Amino acid sequence: MIRFNRVSKRYQNGHDALDNISFSVEQGQMVFLTGHSGAGKSTLLRLISLLDRPSAGSIQVNGTELDRLSGREIPVYRRSLGVVFQEHRLLFDRSVFDNVALPLLVASYSPAEIKRRVQAALDRVSLLTMESLNPQVLSGGEQQRVGIARAIVNTPTILLADEPTGNLDPKLSEEVMGLFQQFNQFGTTVLVATHDLALVEKMGNPRLQLAQGKLVL
Amino acid sequence: MVKPSKSNKQGASRRSKGAVSRAAPATKGTTSRRSISTWVAGIGLSISSYFRIHREVAKESANRLYQTPLPTFMTWLVVGVSLALPAILLCLLMNAQNLGAGFDQQTNIHLYLKPEISEGEAKKFAEQRCQDPRIESCRFISSTEALKEFSAWSGFADVLAQLDSNPLPAWVDITPTHDQLSLAELEALVEQLEQLEQVDQAQLDMLWVQRLSSVIDLFQRLVWALAVLLALAVLLVIGNTIRMDVENRRDEISVVKLVGGTTAFARRPFLYSGLYYGFGGAFMALIMVELAVLWVRQPIDQLITLYGSHFEFVAPGFFFVLGLFGIGIGLGLAGAWLSVRKYSFD
Structure with a gap:
């Protein structure tokens, strides 16, 4: 569950990225966040993953008031989220397996548990056979699926995706969205920021539309 | 359903906690409260995983350095040189201090007697001196004996044989009771002895020891200053390497x-x-120190033999090496x- 209450974000240069936003996404929902680039989609996701703090208002995630979290509690909070990026943000100095294992490694899972979970996650994105490869040799679509496996390996309660299909052709985009839908059916709350309106229409999920930092829908 | 809302939904909140x-x-990754028993059960697990994580990170970091052997080796060398230089100087310094300390204990007073005093008088004079509680032993050396001794170890025997008369005075070699006397008391004793009418000159064979000790003192300060500067250099070199990393x-x-x-x-x-x-830097430094010791050992031993001293050159020991690694790490x-x-x- 994600709840925004009168949230504003003003950057240091005076730009209002978000302006008095209130909404809530219920547990188990899959919601699209749409709007032109610069409308504030990324800012909104950054606020949820605590990469930024709001200038005003409060955000509640899974019953936790985010502004009450101290610096020490942030890492533990972030482990309840899975985040997928347009540019994947994979590490090319290690294998696909090790990339996906990272969220488990930082949470000190045992090696056996890490192996089991990473293989399960890779299996769900159909990349199990590529676990020992370097992500550099994979195609764009495969890299994105590695990024998704990394986001879900920790069984997060909330999955955030920032333009996950931005670099993919329509067929691959549909595949990736299909994956998100699958996770949603397992009970994960999913929030996907995208400007691919055609795809959003086709999927028929609820949407939040941002325009110049304001919620318009 | 997504609804733009400001209301507080208690029910939704409770539902979502169950789902979490x-x-x-x-148990990892939620911010919800956990019971104490879960924490206690987790402690044993976290201690073992703490060591496992450290082991893994240690291995991974070592692997990273191994994969860039040349830059790693260069950094080790730079750190090694910076550590080795003060370490070598310190090693020499410690030996020099030993040398000074060794001689400190053997400082004798030389009483050179006036030439007009006969040998019999001189012997009696020497015996009398021995009654002083501040004096441990006295040895009388006649001018003939002095000449013999001098020609024996100076190598000038031939030249001395040419002389018509013996230029050397008779003297008394006095060993003070060092344990009980401070340097000031020793100096007072020398002054007192010099006042005696039979004595031409009293010499405390101490001056060069004092000079040596003040030179060592100065040298010691310089070495420490250098050590601090080079430690700073090591700090900056490693700091900068890590910063780039x-x-x-x-x-x-x-x-x-x-x-x-x-x-x-x-x-x-x-x-x-x-x-x-x-x-790695400390290890390099150790190699350099050992090489330096090996390099100077032979000439130093030779020098010591030439001076007929029992002084022994001490190579860096266990605690020196331990200190070197401690400081490096x-x-x-x-x-x-x-x-x-x-x-x-x-």
Whole structure:
């Protein structure tokens, strides 16, 4: 569950990225966040993953008031989220397996548990056979699926995706969205920021539309 | 349904908490409260996983250095030279101090007697001196004996044989009771002896020891100043190397933070790198010190033999090596810490 209450974000240069936003996404929902680039989609996701703090208002995630979290509690909070990026943000100095294992490694899972979970996650994105490869040799679509496996390996309660299909052709985009839908059916709350309106229409999920930092829908 | 709302939904909140525990059974990653028993059960697990994590990070950091052998070796060399230079000087200094201390105990007073005093008188004079409680023993050396001794160890026997008369005075070699006398008391004794009418000159054979000790003192200060400067250099070299390393791995750091890694987790590999740089540097320094000792050992031993001294050159021992590694590792960690501290890792 994600709840925004009168949230504003003003950057240091005076730009209002978000302006008095209130909404809530219920547990188990899959919601699209749409709007032109610069409308504030990324800012909104950054606020949820605590990469930024709001200038005003409060955000509640899974019953936790985010502004009450101290610096020490942030890492533990972030482990309840899975985040997928347009540019994947994979590490090319290690294998696909090790990339996906990272969220488990930082949470000190045992090696056996890490192996089991990473293989399960890779299996769900159909990349199990590529676990020992370097992500550099994979195609764009495969890299994105590695990024998704990394986001879900920790069984997060909330999955955030920032333009996950931005670099993919329509067929691959549909595949990736299909994956998100699958996770949603397992009970994960999913929030996907995208400007691919055609795809959003086709999927028929609820949407939040941002325009110049304001919620318009 | 998504609804723009300002109302507080208690029901939704409770529902979602139930769903959280179902979706994240691994107990990791939720901010919800856990019972005390879960914490206690977790402690044993976290101690073993703490060591496992450290082992893994230590291995990974070592692997990283191994993969860039040349830069790693260069850093080790730089650190090694910076540590070896003060270490070698310190080693020499310690030996010089031993040398000074050794002679300190053997300082004798030489009483050179006036030439008009006969040998019989002189012997009696020497015996009388021995009654002083401040004097341990006296040895009378007649001018003939003095000449014999001098020609024996000076190598000028032939020249001395040419002389018509013996230029050397008779003298008394006085060994004071060193244990009970301070330097000031010793000097007072010398002054008193010099006042005696039979004595031409009294010489405390101490001046050169004092000179040596003040030279050593000065040298010691210089070595320490140099050591501090070079320690600073090690700190900067390692700090800078780690800083570049951090810069190169910014992506990794931000991903680690994003997936819930703590700041400590993100910093750990860099601290291990610093530790390895310090350890490797200390090892290089040890090799350099040993080579230097090997290099100077023979000429020093020769010099000592020439002076007929029992002084023995002491090579760096266990605690010296331990100290070297301690300082190397300490500086490595401190340098790494300085560079990772500057980054917020957020």
